[in-house]
Amino acid sequence: MSTQNETGNAMAIQDSPDARRRNLLKMTGLSIATLSVASVAAAQPSARSTKQMTDKWDKTFAKSDKVDHKKVSFKNRYGITLAADLYQPKNASGRLAALVISGPFGAVKEQSSGLYAQTMAERGFITLAFDPSYTGESGGEPRNVASPDINTEDFSAAVDYIGLLPFVDRGRIGVIGICGWGGMALSAVAVDKRVRAVAVSTMYDMTRVMSKGYNDSVTPEQRAQTLEQLSRQRWQDVEKGGPSYGPVMNELKGGEPQFLVDYHDYYRTQRGFHRRAINSNGSWTQTTPLPFMNMPILTYIAEISPRPVLFIHGEKAHSRYFSETAYAAAAEPKELMIIPGASHTDLYDRVDVIPFDKLTSFFRAYLA
Template sequence: MKRNALHATLLAIAIGLGVGKAQAADYRENPYTLAYEGAITGNVAGEVNIHPVSYTLNGLRIAANVYTPPNYAPGSKYPAVVVAHPNGGVKEQVAGLYAQRLAAEGYITITADAAYQGASGGQPRNVDKPAFRIEDILGMADYITRYPGVDTTRLGLLGICGGGGYSLSAAQTDKRFRAVATISMFNSGRVRRNGYVDSQLQTIQQRLQQASAARAQEAAGGQVLYSGDANLTDEQIASLPFDLYRQGYEYYWKTHAHPGSTFKYTTSSLLDLMRWDATDQIELIDQPLLMIAGSKADSRYMTEDAFAKATGTKDKELFTLEGATHIETYWVPRHVDAAVAKLTTFYGRTL
């Protein structure tokens, strides 16, 4: 309750101040708690519809939303796209926006909260381990390929931010995915290990010692420790050194806040995160690959690095959204429109 109240307070402040240039998307005013502009407020015949669903994955209940295209007919056959959300995000934010927009183009789409996160099950909360996040993606594929009307031979994958890095790993071995795309890909392992823009190389061993101690404390029945959680003032946010962090706080804590979303993750997760990398074995991807990034994104270096290393596919493209920062690819209409147009062309050709 305390966390929900905090989110509501931050959102109310954002609406009053008009943080940045983003128009606030109030999850409290949407029956599905969707936190993006143009979100569905009710299912209407002949239009894109949303279907909240749940399923069990490795003993945990997973909460997901399935979007069906206009005039959806279960007896027909449709291509489908799995959409993986960013780190700390939930299905009601940017992942839902892209899932809804792709559904409008004729795809059945699914986006789910990661296990231990959002409305999905799992204790302790906010565990963020690569193996779990990759399994979440495979679980969405398991579910959607059994959904009425889905053509299992035409399954695509879209990963956004951290979900993009995990999607690269998932697609290396799961060849049910016939085409793979990322938007503003974030290599969680590289950043947790090296720091953002490789700015913490000198403290790797120190942080590994902290993560080891956190796991030992958990194993002994002690308090679960968390990293990444911060309650910053507007002044502190403005002084952050990177656009991704400044705009990320505005997006997740203010303009597009959702009570299921959080920056925090268990400190012990770093034991897994820091030894993983989204580009490990990336040459196993032989499917068509589209990687989208903003020209002004300070995270772009991760997309460029992964793209260069993806030597296993001859059908690959790095598409630039001119003038976009990382977070602006989540909500700015002209950038979202351009990304959706590119994705529609890509999936239309490859699925």
């Protein structure tokens, strides 16, 4: 993920490193930048559409010779065209089980979700990694905005698409959500009974972190202040005819908590940088937090049952509590797998850390 920690926001706090960390953990991720709106230079993302989809291999991971790959597109229930990468095991026959995959929050399909998709295709699944609405190569205006409703719908739209492919067994469809899109995946599966099993990796509940801050530490006064600023930002956006954007994400100035350093390590270095990713090369709109502030997406997580849910999280991840509390609220069958020594971003791309064997056995068992 990166919330507006993913929007580069520890930078707005100009005091000691310890105080900076305490303040950061008390504030909502994406709303931090709204406290210094006047000092923010608007980073205007360019408009994109699926007509601009590139056919060249521009992923942050190497292309596998064990799978076939192609770009596809489809519409969600709101009429937004989503761009995706479809991966198929080479020389496969018959109708296969399928997985739809997205995340992290602010990433693109050329990053972590594509790596998961290609790896699971090597293991015998048809997989689809997609860019959420308003991001990457997917459609939607304005750019770089998120919605707990529309982005939950994006998962079901991916299920719509993959379930109509002639080589997919539509009775054997699963979902994988990574980081902030893990919460969206759980929300989608709770209402979409076509999905047989769901796994989430290094999961964030974006509605919880934006409304309550890290470790639920935002005070009522801080929440009211954030909502006041977000509300007034709407007038500014209307007056100028378009949204304002925060600073470029994941830049470091020194003294940031380790998890922000980890985000920078992934998104802003050769390891995981991608020019279309908000977390690597852009920023969210200033008002993106608004719909997240009063819309908890995991209210009905127990209704995933009797379908199974697998939670995977790093032992040392700052975000581990999201999976632990979601696991407690979910109904059986459920499983929580804690990866020893792993940080939040280790589960983005560290193929020696991501438990692909567990994901494979989980989906083979429940999509049989």
